[in-house]
Amino acid sequence: MLETVIVALWVMIPAYVPNSLAVVAGGGKPIDGGEKIGERRVLGDGKTWRGTVVGTVGGVSTALILNQLVPMVKDLGFEVEPFTLYVAFGLAFGSMLGDICASFLKRRTGRERGSSFILVDQLDFVAGSLILSFILDSGWITDILGLMSLAVILVLTPIIHVSANVIAYGLGLKKEPY
Ligand code: CTP
Ligand code: MG
Secondary structure, three states, rough: OHHHHHHHHHHHHHHHHHHHHHHHHHHEEEEEOEEEEEEOOOOOOOEEHHHHHHHHHHHHHHHHHHHHHHHHHHHOOOOOOOOOHHHHHHHHHHHHHHHHHHHHHHHOOOOEEEEEEEOOHHHHHHHHHHHHHHHHOOHHHHHHHHHHHHHHHHHHHHHHHHHHHHHHHHHHOOOOOO
């Protein structure tokens, strides 16, 4: 069980990092260019080009750094494998895409920027990263992650996400603690 949890969380690190980086790097031009659908913004000012690019590059870089640590983690007895570039990009960019889709959904359902959308906020990037990395390198994903790993990810991610956001809120990096 510990093995499953460690490997599952290890795989998700390049998907977790982009969101935190986007918060720090955010600002500048919004992706939707201020466009609206009806009364509401397509995505809103919370989704920017800079946040998305910095988050994606940061997530891929994180995966490449983790790859250097694979021999050490294997020595500890955990069966991790180096991320392929496809998987690294899929996890990092997929994470940003999932978050962007969630904002689209939030605006369409009348939720203002920064409002909370429980479970969607916590799992949008998990869905995006797993789906895109699966599309780009399904062999790698299915070799490393089983159904049990998926369950672990779905249960632990919201807990980790909320904890990280409470800390970011406490540090004054984020406007809301979710
Ligand atoms: N951010 C960004 N680009 C992204 C994602 C996030 O610039 N692709 C930055 C923005 O400054 C954003 C902050 O990170 O305000 C927090 O991200 P998030 O909570 O996802 O955005 P919200 O501002 O809460 O907006 P939304 O309601 O659309 O989620
Ligand atoms: Mg938010």
